Amino acid sequence: MAIPEDFSVHGAFVLLIFLLFSNNGRNEHVTHTRRLQLKTIPLILISIILGPLGNVFLGKAMKSVGSLSSARTLDLVPIASRVLMSGYIWLGIFCLLVFFTVHMLLLTWADYSYVQPATSLSYVSITMLSYFLLGEVISPLRWLGVTVICFGVFLVGRTSPSTTGAPERA
Amino acid sequence: MLEAVLFFLIVVAGTAGELCVSRAMKSIGEVHEFSPKSILSFVLRSLRLPWMWLGVALMSVGFFSLLAILSFQEVSFVVPVSALSYAAGAFGAKAFLGERISRNRWMGIAVVCLGVTIVWWSKR
Secondary structure (H helix, E strand, C coil): CCHHHHHHHHHHHHHHHHHHHHHHHCCCCHHHHHHHHHHHHHHHHHHHHHHHHHHHHHHHHHHHCCCCCCCCHHHHHHHHHHHHHCHHHHHHHHHHHHHHHHHHHHHHHCCHHHHHHHHCCHHHHHHHHHHHCCCCCCCHHHHHHHHHHHHHHHHHHCCCCCCCCCCCCC | CHHHHHHHHHHHHHHHHHHHHHHHHHHHCCCCCCCHHHHHHHHHHHHCCHHHHHHHHHHHHHHHHHHHHHCCCCHHHHHHHHHHHHHHHHHHHHHHCCCCCCHHHHHHHHHHHHHHHHHHHCCC
């Protein structure tokens, strides 16, 4: 697959995030902002990796039990017990729980409108992780779609986080 | 067809569940303290709200639908398509929570839907 292309897409978004950060640097409270970034950026990176990693593990666990699309209702109990016995499902649930906690933690000090555009990168990382860990073939068309979704999520996050009871700030 | 039903459940039940939880949270009010004791009382208070239970039930339906579809579809297909929940969330928040959605936000949501359409075309 076109790996250099993938990385250039990733690079473009990293650049975008850094532009976002450098904008913040123009604030008066430079040291305060720097200090916040020092704990915010690693946590954002962790949540961008852990959330998708959780989904990849769930996918791995579910692939190992065979397709549910052809299963009958009676088969569901043995399938469910096999899923619960698989280590991957618990690994996935653990990753998603840590991801959720980190996300909540981030939101206690960082603005939602700052965190959400950054986490739109998770659509890039889920695609890369399913390529590297699950061996899924990612067609250029799918990469295009994922990039467009990222951009859309980025746009959604750049709007005002609270609109109830306040005049619209379009 | 089964895919469409499961995606519908992931997106609609998952988002409806989040909206119910959000409604429950709003009725509790903003949390100012983060000591273990106040967090415990916050959790106990939220468990007394019917909206919370409805929300958790709906989110579980969404989660199990996600597991079901992951048993026969690629992760790199399922997760991007479930980004449709941004659109469902906006419609739901407008109708159910009375939130106002700015024009910029609708534009972002339209771009997300375009991306989902492109990913859908890449289905095998």
